[in-house]
Amino acid sequence: MKSVDHPCPACGSAEMFVFYEVRRVPVNSVLLVMSREEALNFQTGDITLAVCPVCGFISNITFDEALTQYTARYEATQGYSPTFNKFHQALAQDLIDRYDLRDKDIIEIGCDKGDFITMLCEMGQNRGVGFDPAYVPGRHPSSAAERLTFIPDFYSEKYTDYRADFICCKMTLEHIPQVGAFISTVRRSISDNHEAIVFFQIPNAQYVLCDVAFWDIYYEHCSYFTKGSLARLFRANGFEVKDLWTVYDDQYLMIEARPSDGQPAATPLPDEESVAATLQMVNYFVEHYEAKRAEWQHRLNEMESAGRKVVLWGGGSKGVAFLTTLGQSLDDIAYAVDINPIKTGTFMAGTGQEIVTPSFLQTYRPDDVVIMNPVYRDEITRDLQAMGLSPTIYTL
Incomplete structure (x- = not known):
């Protein structure tokens, strides 16, 4: 790993350590590309993953937000899979039961085509507001339509006057480069409502690092968290972390947080990784990446030769x-x-x-x-x- 002078987007420390680089990769992976010529000439960018030695956050420090597109052409839904739908419906019911989300106001930041917030409103008779520039009207006709509002825009400071009992953000934080500023914005939106619940779901960086899953590193994902770095980010921005857990074969990382009362940061939860543990995972990825890549290259070459x-x-x-x-x-x-x-x-x-x-x-x-x-x-x-x-x- 090499040291670079680059401020950590999570904690603001001045130095990060580069450990993984890939050049000229597509800047969007799930845009609908309508011709082979367009696909072969797709806009590219560079990935330079660096880890913060202070908080353990991992960032693509060469990410250029202007290169990515989040429009109606962005097609990331997994909702055509029975396996995923079973998981998604169970998650919605679990959240409704866990937090008594019945007749409540819900915000979903990064709602994509609106399927999850629609489920929460249908199953719990809730009222919902979803934010996403990739939202497509009419994709999910619903009996809860009158209780749902969709805003086809990025959630930002201008929307902090929207209030909710439950703020949900699934598979979105990893797309946001300035994560510290973003979580600070979410905290300001809650103001003094100390009963508000915040729930985030993101890819689990421990899974990526320890499985050497280089196929889970792509341009839109500019931010990567372990349990420890995610908890530290939330605590640094005025939240009390109530729970951390993983689901979906440990691929997804979940956090429950609530506004803190201004008291000193709580003791880390038992299964939060330390920064030292995250650095060990990073070193493991570095030591095994070339062998994993070569293994797959050899396997595919053998198939082609045969x-x-x-x-x-x-x-x-x-x-x-x-x-x-x-x-x-x-x-x-x-x-x-x-x-x-x-x-x-x-x-x-x-x-x-x-x-x-x-x-x-x-x-x-x-x-x-x-x-x-x-x-x-x-x-x-x-x-x-x-x-x-x-x-x-x-x-x-």
Whole structure:
């Protein structure tokens, strides 16, 4: 790792340590790309991950916010997967039961197409306001429509007059570069309402580092947290951290926080990682990254040499990061499969694979399927078997 003079976006300390660099990667992974030419000429940027030795926060210090796009073309929903839907509905019910979210006012920051806040309002008879520039009206017709308001914009200081009993932010903080300023804005919006509950869900950096999951590092994700660094960020900005936990095979990290009363910071929760532990995880990633990358490169090269037909299952961010980091071309992998019908006929940013439906495989009959997320292995295996296919299956 090398030291750089770069202020930490979480705690403001002056020095960070660079440990991972990738050049010329697509700046958006899930924009709907309508032609192969557009995909192959997609705007690129650089990833330079650095860790703060004071708070343990990890940031892409070469991230340029102006390069990313969050519009109606941003298609990140996982809601076409039965596995994900089961998880999502269970999470909504758990939050409703855990925090008695019934007949309450809810804000969701980064609501995407509105599916989760819609569930919270339907299942708990709540009132909701969702913020997201990628929101598309009408995607989720709902019996709670009269109790839902969507604002197709980034949440910012100008919206701090919106008040709620429960503030939810799922899979959004990792897209925000200046995380300290952002959490400070959320705290100001709550003002003196000490009963307000704040719930965030983000990717779990421990999973990325310890599994050497280089396919989970992509341009839009400019911020990475372990339990410890996430808790320290919230405490530094006027919150009391009540709980930290992981779900979805430890891929997602959750935090419950409430406004603090101005007392000194509480003792860390038992399973918060120290900064030293985070630095050990970073070192583990550094020591094992090249071997993990070479392992996958060798495996794919062997498939190509044997003339085997290989498809990727997962036409989203993991797939884009996997292909671009390994430098895979259309000669190696011709297609990516995705169950989201809105993606059908679009192309993978950077490498140009066409995104096809699962039914396409009945004709194509691949020899090998590389699944981008192991959580979906059972679901995908069942789908393949139902189509009479029995390829060799690999998971990241």
